[in-house]
Amino acid sequence: MRSKTAPWVLLAPFLVLFIGTMIIPIIMAIGYSFTRVERSGLLGEAGTESTFAGLSNYIAALTNVNFIESIGRMILFGVVQVTVMIVAATVLALLLESAAAKWPGFFRATYFLPYGIPGVIATILWSFLYVPGLSPIVDVLQVVGINIDFLGPNMVLWSIANIVTWTYTGYNMLIIIAQLKSIPGELYEAAKIDGASSFRVAMAIQLPLIRPALMLTIIFSIIGTLQLFAEPRLLQTMSAGITSEYTPNMSAYAFAFQYNDVGMAAAQAVIIAVAAFTLSAIALGISSWTEKRR
Amino acid sequence: MTTTDTTKNAPAARRRAASTDSRAGSRDAGRKPTTTIIVTALLAIIALYFLVPVYWVVINATKSTEDLFGTSGFWFGESFQLFENLGAVLSANGGIFPRWGVNSLLYAGVGSVVATYFATAAGYALAKYRFPGRRFVYVLVLGGVLVPGTAVALPLFFLFSSIGITNTYWSVLIPSLVSPFGLFLASIYASAAVPDEMLEAGRIDGVGELGLFHRLALPQLVPALVTILLFQFVAIWNNYMLPLVMLADERLYPITLGLDNWRAQTDRLPEFYQLTTGGALLSVIPLAILILVLQRFWRGGLTEGSVKG
Numbered sequence: 001m002r003s004k005t006a007p008w009v010l011l012a013p014f015l016v017l018f019i020g021t022m023i024i025p026i027i028m029a030i031g032y033s034f035t036r037v038e039r040s041g042l043l044g045e046a047g048t049e050s051t052f053a054g055l056s057n058y059i060a061a062l063t064n065v066n067f068i069e070s071i072g073r074m075i076l077f078g079v080v081q082v083t084v085m086i087v088a089a090t091v092l093a094l095l096l097e098s099a100a101a102k103w104p105g106f107f108r109a110t111y112f113l114p115y116g117i118p119g120v121i122a123t124i125l126w127s128f129l130y131v132p133g134l135s136p137i138v139d140v141l142q143v144v145g146i147n148i149d150f151l152g153p154n155m156v157l158w159s160i161a162n163i164v165t166w167t168y169t170g171y172n173m174l175i176i177i178a179q180l181k182s183i184p185g186e187l188y189e190a191a192k193i194d195g196a197s198s199f200r201v202a203m204a205i206q207l208p209l210i211r212p213a214l215m216l217t218i219i220f221s222i223i224g225t226l227q228l229f230a231e232p233r234l235l236q237t238m239s240a241g242i243t244s245e246y247t248p249n250m251s252a253y254a255f256a257f258q259y260n261d262v263g264m265a266a267a268q269a270v271i272i273a274v275a276a277f278t279l280s281a282i283a284l285g286i287s288s289w290t291e292k293r294r
Numbered sequence: 295m296t297t298t299d300t301t302k303n304a305p306a307a308r309r310r311a312a313s314t315d316s317r318a319g320s321r322d323a324g325r326k327p328t329t330t331i332i333v334t335a336l337l338a339i340i341a342l343y344f345l346v347p348v349y350w351v352v353i354n355a356t357k358s359t360e361d362l363f364g365t366s367g368f369w370f371g372e373s374f375q376l377f378e379n380l381g382a383v384l385s386a387n388g389g390i391f392p393r394w395g396v397n398s399l400l401y402a403g404v405g406s407v408v409a410t411y412f413a414t415a416a417g418y419a420l421a422k423y424r425f426p427g428r429r430f431v432y433v434l435v436l437g438g439v440l441v442p443g444t445a446v447a448l449p450l451f452f453l454f455s456s457i458g459i460t461n462t463y464w465s466v467l468i469p470s471l472v473s474p475f476g477l478f479l480a481s482i483y484a485s486a487a488v489p490d491e492m493l494e495a496g497r498i499d500g501v502g503e504l505g506l507f508h509r510l511a512l513p514q515l516v517p518a519l520v521t522i523l524l525f526q527f528v529a530i531w532n533n534y535m536l537p538l539v540m541l542a543d544e545r546l547y548p549i550t551l552g553l554d555n556w557r558a559q560t561d562r563l564p565e566f567y568q569l570t571t572g573g574a575l576l577s578v579i580p581l582a583i584l585i586l587v588l589q590r591f592w593r594g595g596l597t598e599g600s601v602k603g
Contacts, residue, residue, distance in 0.1 A: 006503035007423035011431065014416035014477060021469045022438045025449035032452065101333040109586050110341045116585035118532040120550040121574050124557050125347040136367030230534040237558060256448050265448055273445040280440045
């Protein structure tokens, strides 16, 4: 075999599956998002007909109050939760790498453990810790005189944020630790000779040098936020605050499988994908722009 | 590679930290013992937060349904019936729980192994060959990484239902065979770890192009392979939306979907609380052990992606 065809032979299995399970579905979704399915007969028994709908599905999606609210909710969620999580992950990474604590290996493993627990099971476990009567946390708080309804309409968003933070902080911490380990020892030596404090070392050396890792974790977290689905969907049966269109993904799911409006569902899926793509591209762009200016 | 080595030596370095060692040591010197105590205490309190749900499930899997609601969730109840509970989990509904476990293993096991092989072959091809269309493939796949997986799940359902394979093992397995992220990791790793000279030498010795990949490149790529495999395994094991969309038959469910099904019934039938708790315990244990044992590999490979990324 010549080396002209060799790369394509190696690429073929991946590309075939990639095109079949990502490119074609995305093209199909774009197609569906421009069509309207009309059912004839009382219950649609006389067959269905697809007609070109232009932008009407997109207009309907973007003027749908619930969908817009779900996007706003995710922006609020993302701004608060991603910030808290990345700051926590960075602080934990710096503390563990500062060699100031005993048993760093134990702590690292403990913080990373939740990443191995599926979101569904994490949500089930936390939901049992949220339910009054079952949850020891609610009991303890009541003894001290604090009455919190973790599943109340206003609180439940932050209860979800807690589950996501619990699951992914340790994972992000490991990415940051990996980058911290790549900082050459001479830099620390130089800082020590200059008499820099640990805090100064963190601000002047470590934080600037782990920026690529921070960008990576922030981008992944933003994409993750837009995809939020399992946690709110599972809590839906326990909390009156969660509607079936609580997040953009839940909304697309509801339109596809509960309201049988495939065109609307496809339009919403496309909007979610474009938003994630744009946000990631902007984040990558800012990152490389600041990198060049340095 | 160097970062991987530092990673492996880190515990040893820290043990020697008090004396003369490299950066950990030099930075540790002169630190007050009070700082160590305060930082360790702080980290221990944070560790409690990460352990609370796991602790809760271990304790409460030993209780009867009565004790579950009647006694404090932070300590054992009056009865200790862990084994009865786990027995009930395994035998409920004609042994559906073990079947979910086997399904999860099948999806995640087969899916991650095949996905890793395909992604590595493709990543290696992009890193080690110059051919027309190479940049296009790169950009195409990058686009795929940035599009959220759950946004693809719905259109994928439309596609699969049009060819009639929804509600089969294939409907969950086929999408699990693709790892765009794995392709990037493999190509970054291959361009650093597989020298062109080695491939040239192999060509002169008459090794075919596929042989070069399988016999010369793959052994060099083992750290990247382990990382991709673990990532993909966890990603498939944790997946919820794809099986939810694709599967209607309970016997095809993975553990995640099955447990969700049980939990949804706790409203009407309180005994499902006990089944769900026991089932959660059984499904947390193997993955927790896997994560703790393989944590080291995990970090080694991650470094390659993030440092260059």
